[in-house]
Amino acid sequence: MKQYSAEFLGTFWLVLGGCGSAVLAAAFPGVGIGLHGVSLAFGLTVLTMAYAIGHISGCHLNPAVSIGLWAGGRFPASKLLPYIGAQVVGAIAAGGVLYIIASGAAGFDVSKGFASNGYGDHSPGGYSLLAALVTEVVMTMFFLIVILGATDKRVPAGFAPLPIGLALTLIHLISIPVTNTSVNPARSTGVALYVGDWAVGQLWLFWVAPTVGALLGALVYRFIASEEK
Numbered sequence: 001m002k003q004y005s006a007e008f009l010g011t012f013w014l015v016l017g018g019c020g021s022a023v024l025a026a027a028f029p030g031v032g033i034g035l036h037g038v039s040l041a042f043g044l045t046v047l048t049m050a051y052a053i054g055h056i057s058g059c060h061l062n063p064a065v066s067i068g069l070w071a072g073g074r075f076p077a078s079k080l081l082p083y084i085g086a087q088v089v090g091a092i093a094a095g096g097v098l099y100i101i102a103s104g105a106a107g108f109d110v111s112k113g114f115a116s117n118g119y120g121d122h123s124p125g126g127y128s129l130l131a132a133l134v135t136e137v138v139m140t141m142f143f144l145i146v147i148l149g150a151t152d153k154r155v156p157a158g159f160a161p162l163p164i165g166l167a168l169t170l171i172h173l174i175s176i177p178v179t180n181t182s183v184n185p186a187r188s189t190g191v192a193l194y195v196g197d198w199a200v201g202q203l204w205l206f207w208v209a210p211t212v213g214a215l216l217g218a219l220v221y222r223f224i225a226s227e228e229k
Contacts, residue, residue: 003079004086006057010049011090014061015190016098018042019115022180023102039172042181047165054161062184063087063207068144068214072222074151084186091190099194116192116199117182117206125177129205132179136209137216139171140183144217152225182206183213 021041025033033041050059058075060066063084069075075083095114102108113122119132127135146167150160168183175181182188188206192199 003057004082006053007060007083007086008090008093010053010057010059010061011087011186011190012094012097013049014042014045014184015091015094015187017045018187019095019191020098020101022115023098035173035176039169039176042172043165043167043169046168047161050161050164057083059161061087061186062210063186064140064184064210064214065144065147067211068140068147068218071215071218072144072148074148087186088189091186092193093190095190095194098191110195111197113180113199114191114195115180116195117180117188118198118202119179119205122198122202123178124180127178132205133209135175135178136182136206137213139175139181140210140213141217141220143167143171143183144214145221148218148221149225179206183210185210 018038018041021033022038025041026035026038046059046061049061053059058069060069060075060083066075066080066083066087070077070080099110099114102114103110116122119127119129123132147160147164149155150163171183172181175183185207188203192203192206
């Protein structure tokens with residue numbers, strides 16, 4: 001239960017910090033942090049939580065990461081569903097807190113997106129379903145390669161949170177214009193449920209694509225990292 005509680009809290013922090021920066025601070029008049037600030041915020045949530053709870057639960061904060069670590073031989077199947085459940089519940093709870101905060105401002109309209117992920121008319125840059133699918137698969141694949149590489153037993157211990165957090169920042173810098181960046185089904189679910197309508201209708205992509213990407217990342221890393229005999 002301590003591990004599941006840690007995953008709940010960590011994913012709560014990721015959604016509150018990352019999506020909160022997008023909803024509350026990205027376009028704030030005069031001092032908005034924009035795409036660069038939101039990208040950094042997501043990276044910082046993972047970086048800070050990796051040091052805070054990495055020694056407790058491994059700090060997955062993401063169903064796709066848990067699935068990828070399982071496929072990479074780093075995580076037991078028996079814990080997969082409880083981890084995913086804790087992550088999704090943590091994300092939804094954070095979405096609720098963010099909704100309460102954001103709705104305290106005059107003119108707040110959750111239907112405008114609430115940091116939800118989307119494609120087509122709901123892509124920030126108007127990108128197609130295919131573009132969104134490819135983006136989410138490839139970004140998640142490389143995220144898993146970085147995670148598996150940074151946490152490999154052959155790598156000096158203690159530094160993994162830095163490349164992992166920076167990788168997530170880079171992923172957001174690349175893909176916010178395409179999908180608003182998911183690479184994390186829990187993060188997508190945690191805000192989409194409050195928007196409803198199109199956000200829930202398009203949510204399937206942000207479960208399928210990151211999951212496929214995570215599995216591909218695990219397979220690629222197992223191939224390139226296998227020791228010669």
